[in-house]
Structures are given as C-alpha cells and as structure tokens.
Amino acid sequence: MTDRHNGPHDGRSPGRSMVVENRQAMSFQVRREVFVSRDILEREQRALFDRCWIYVGHSSELKSPGDFRTRWAAGRPVIFCRDRAGTIRCLINSCRHRGATVCREREGNARNFYCMYHGWTYQLDGSLRNVPGEDAYPPSFDKSRMGLVPAPRLESYRDFWFVNFDREAVELDTYLAGAKEYIDLVVDQSPSGRMEIIGGVQEYDIKANWKLLVENSVDDYHLIATHATWLNYMRNSGVNVAPPKGSGLLLATKGLGKDLGNGHLTTDNPNYRGRPVARWISVYGEDAKADIDAIRAELVGRLGEARAARVADTNRNLVVFPNLVINDGSSVTVRNFFPVAPDRMHVTAWALGPVEETEAQRARRLHAFLTFYGPGGFATPDDVAALEAVQQGFAAWRDVEWNDLSRGMARNDAQLDTDEGHLRVFWRRWNDLMAAAA
C-alpha cells in the first residue's frame, strides 16, 4: 500500500499513519484513534488551534464603543470588544497580575475591565489604568507594559473576525483562499453588504470528538438516514424532497462537494428546501410569496440574474478550517466549536441575517432556522445523537481501527455533496498540519 503520509508525526510509534490515502487502490482511511486520544488532542491544540485563524466574532455584535462579548477562542478566554476609539479588539481575559478573568459577564457595555481579585483596572484597549497601592511596586514595574495581552493577530473578512495565536501566520485574506467566495455569497444577501448576528445564542455540548462535527456539517450522505423525520416534515408540508426518477441521486437535487484550498471545503447544492433569500416553499405560507418575490427582484437588480441565482438558489455548508461552519441553508447559521476533551465539544451557534430585514422577514428567517437547525430543531438533535453514537462505537478503536472515507473516489467527474471528496479535503489538511508541527 502506498502511504502518502507516513512519518514521525503519526503517533507514538513512527510510521503509524493516522490518515492513509491510496489513490491507485482508491482507498482513504482515518484511524479511529484520532477521535479518542488525549495525546492527539493536545497536538491538535498546538498544530491547529494555535496556528490557524480561529473565528472569534462578528462586527455586528459590537455596535458601540464599550460593547464586549466574553467567549473562548482556541482554548483561551477572550474579550471581544470595541474600544473607546471604535477599534475592535480581542484581549486575553486574564489579569496580568495573578491571572483572574477581568470580565465575567457574557456581554454588555463596559467603561473598563476591573479585576475583582486585587482591583487592577484596564481600559477597553487593554492598557493598564489603575493599580491599587502602586507605590509598593519596585522601579522595574512598568505599567505601560502590563496591559491585557491581545491575541497576537486579529483580522476580519466582511465583518467576520478571526484571531491567530501564531504571529507568523499568513494573512487572513490569504488563509481563507476559496472560502472567501462562499462568505461573499452569504453576505451578498444583504443589499448593503451588512449582515448581523441575531440575538439568542445556542450553546450546547456534544459528547463526541470535535472533528465529527466538521464531517457532519458538510456530509450530505447522512441526510436520508439521520434526518428521515425532517424529510418527512418537509414532505408533509408539500415540499418535494424526492430524488428525480432515474437520476441515481440520493437527494432531490445534484449538489457538489468542493475543495476551497487550505483545508476549507463546502457543499454547493441547488436548493429544494426553501430559502428566506429568496426561494419560496409552501412552509412559508401563501402570504409570504409576494415578499420573497420582492427580495428576489432586489437581488437580481443589484447582482444580475446569474449572481442572484447563485445567492438565492443554492445551499452551501461551508467549513473554514478548522472549526468554523457557516451553513447557508433553510436559514444562515454561524457555528464554531472547540474540543474540551477527546470525546466532548462545546458548540456555539448563531443566526445571521441581513440588517435590512423587515420584522416579517426576520420572523420568517428565524422560523425557517428552527425547522432544521439547533438543539430544538427537527434535525440537529439527531445529528448530535448520531455523533454520540459514533463516539460510543469508537470505544472499540483498538479492534475496529479505521474509518472509511472512500465514497466517490472512483467518480471521474466532480465529487457530489453525497460523496466524501470534500471530507477528504479536511483530513488531508489535518494530516499535513499535524505532520508539520510534529
């Protein structure tokens, strides 16, 4: 067997590959150990989360100076905030004195950040403003060098902000590669090019390895089995979810799985399940038809027929390597997730919509969101159940060593969304970065 990736990076015993691809034999296997090993999780932290661009938040979450959100990025507690001058910052939420978090609320508007342990106070740009009893410090104590530590790099693309803990990392713009086009397709739904995170966050744990959610987010092969009840709901609502007769397809339309470079990947599917911008289905009700037609007309006027059709008539589930997913399906959801143990992840999910939406349009978007997505939706809970079942199965990783991801490898033309070509994109990148850091 030709082994594309055997090297010292592959585990405790040299030559023990985690991802094995053989293009001639058309096989692609991932060793199940990568989902259960604490050692691999620690190496992922260094090789991926400490070196890749990690999504931290959206401009719309920080409307005014002083606005802040506390969250986690790449395993660090951070404050994502807008300072007095209006500059967006990402500061590590840890007092320079003895370590306590200096902002403990989820979100709000602050004048400064105050450490409740000894009372050190920081300005919104991170600079240290006040130290109680400052005269007891030796002359070498330099307040100007004791501000909150910013994430080493903070850059944005179309209001999506990312941090990088590797000072030497390539620019975000370069890193995103082909993913930019797919972010554009989302943002172009807004006439002004301004999308906003809608209030109400969904934060839930899945008792499964984080990489399983990467796979699941773009794996359209699982739809029929895992989401049988959602498909049934669509059918009951008058939506045609059947594959065209004789097409050989599993789903109602022929979608693709695409490699966007640098480990990013997406599905790109002709829509059959409705889109608030802008494809009417019966679930929305007759009275929504004219409104959706109007949204469509605005798109065509602004973007032209072809581009409007790209924006309005396709569903795209995008993975920005390693852990940001933007699903532009029955609604737009932005979600990222972090491992907390090999068999557990924290998921955070938001809804995203054009700032111009009317109340009725916004209500329709949120209704459509909950039809499929989220911990109370008709689909996501079954994804969670599936990933947890997978993780349970991995307890036998020593006996059943490999996952098979060869689906579609014999296909001569483009990989379908129900193939695994785009999943293989993730795993190749994962393997390369793990190797580079070894």
Next chain:
Amino acid sequence: MNTPVANAVSRAEVEDLLYHEAELLDGWKLDAWMALLTEDAAYYVPPNDKPDADHRFTLFTIADDIVRLRERVIRLKDPNCHAEYPPSRTRRLITNVRVVGTEGDAILVAANFSIHRYRRGGTHQEFVGRYRYRLRRVGGVLKIAERRAILDAEELGALGSVSFIL
C-alpha cells in the same frame, strides 16, 4: 386578579391540568397531550441567554406554532427520531403553581419545573426552570393556548439538545 376570568378558575383546577399534562408527557402519550391544547396553541423555549425575549426577533431554542407542533409530535412518535429513540425516561416535578393574571379571555399561570431525563448508559440530566402558561376555556374545558418553558441554565451545555417536550 379580581376579574371574572380569573375568578372562574381555581389553582386546584390549574394544578390538575398541569399535573395531568406532566403525566401524559412523561408517559409519551403525545396524541392525548395534543388534545389538551387549543387549535392555535404555541410552544416556546427561549434561548438561555435571553429568557425574556420575543421569538420574532430572537433566535429561540424552540418556537412552534400549532402546525409545527403537530409535526413535532409526528416526529417524536417516529422511531427515526434518533435523539429520542428509544424514548427518554422523564419525570417532571411541577411546583409553585400560581394563577398570576388574565389577558382578555386568557388565564396566565406561572409554575416551576424540574424535569429529570434519563437515557441508557447512565445519562441523567436535570432541566430546571419556570413555566408560563396561557390557558383558555374552550367549550367549558380549560385548555393550553401557549406554554413557555424557560430554562434557568446559563447555557444548554451538558443538557445538550432539547429533543423531548419540556
């Protein structure tokens, strides 16, 4: 609370309804449960970070109108509802029941809940929060026009999904 609508209901009658509902939900008798609802009933679970928000402007965990609620019951009865197959064992303890006011012909009720959910493999979760009900008399029978289950947890976290009816 000295309105005719509120006077026409006793806390005991409200408690009977809520306890009966709890028994039906814990017993997965979902068709019988649907019969307790009005024809235009709604069911909400607000997001943990914005418990008092409005579902039209805020992303909820669940915001079902009666159409989607009927579909939710169809889903929950289907063995392909993987998140609830086999169905969870649940036990709901409902306390602090109060009739808190009226709005038109609706009776407003508040209660606290603690719902234990068990699944095979030692999984035990406790969903704690408060209910806000709007009840209406339909043909003399007290029915549920709206039920809102507001969780106290700061985030769903280890509660994972809300795949059964809270």
